[in-house]
Every structure is written in structure tokens, then in C-alpha cells.
Amino acid sequence: MSLSDRTRWTFVLLACLAVSLLCVVYPIYVIRPFRAQGARELTAALAVFRFRPVITAVSALLAVWAAIAYWRAQSRWWRRTLVTLGAMLVCVLAALARVNVFELMFHPVDHPAFAAAADVKLDKDDKLIVVKIGASARAYPILIMAYHHVVNDVVGGTAIAATY
Secondary structure (H helix, E strand, C coil): CCHHHHHHHHHHHHHHHHHHHHHHHHHHHHCCCCCCCCHHHHHHHHHHHHHHHHHHHHHHHHHHHHHHHHHHHCCCHHHHHHHHHHHHHHHHHHHHCCCCHHHHHCCCECCCCCCCHHHCCCCCCCCEEEEEECCEEEEEEHHHHHHHCEEEEEECCEEEEEEC
């Protein structure tokens, strides 16, 4: 195999690595709490999130194919090792693309703790989700809700799910 062939397979492997890394990291970067998101940016992140399992699987297959082709042509063990590690990293990214990190990040609160309104220190600009049923009322700070998204609670004897 000539130098240009080895360069081509190295380029294919690096391209697969870059595409897989982008598919895994970009949606996490865009769709995170307490960050303003533009409509185009969010649309792009959701499209990447939707198609990344297929894209990263194709990248993994291409990376393994490039590593095999490079391995056959290269006699230096350290270059073979680098290419093999690169292909393995693309395969790991393909596996990570199937994990919904947002489900891992956002856990519902099933047993919320409360304090009297006089004992709570909130800034004047803090936003709350307030639920009042009968004589009972609960307030859920948006800062907490942004991480959990769901609070399961009982207010005035009624089971509720407060969401944000």
C-alpha cells in the first residue's frame, strides 16, 4: 500500500472519529439547562439526536474497515496500535450515541422536602411553579425543576405531577 493509501485510510478514520464525536457531543451541548437556545440551533441538535444512532453505526463500520485496511499495509506496531485505538474509540462513541443522557441527567423528585415560606431564601427574580388545591399550597423553584423536570407530590390530598 502506498503512502497516499495510508493517508486516505487515516483520513477516513479521523473523519469517522470527528463525525461520531460531533453526533454525541453537539446535542448535549445545545440541550442543557440554563442556556438560551436558538430555534435553528435546537432544530439542528434534535435532528442530530434523532439520526445519530445510524450515523455513528455507519461511522463505526467505516472506521473498522479503514483500520483493517491500514493494519494490513502498515508494519509498524505503534501505528497499528494508534489506528486500532482510533477505531475502538469510534465504536465506543457509536455505543454512547444510543444512551439518552437527558434521561440520566433528569430524575423525577418523588419525595420533595418543603420548608415554610418564611424560612426559604429566594431572590426576588426567582420563578416558581405554584400549585394550590383547597387550603394546601406548594411552590417548586424553577432552578430545581430545570434539573429534575418532574416532581411527584400530593397537594391537598390529590396526587400531582408538576413538570417544567
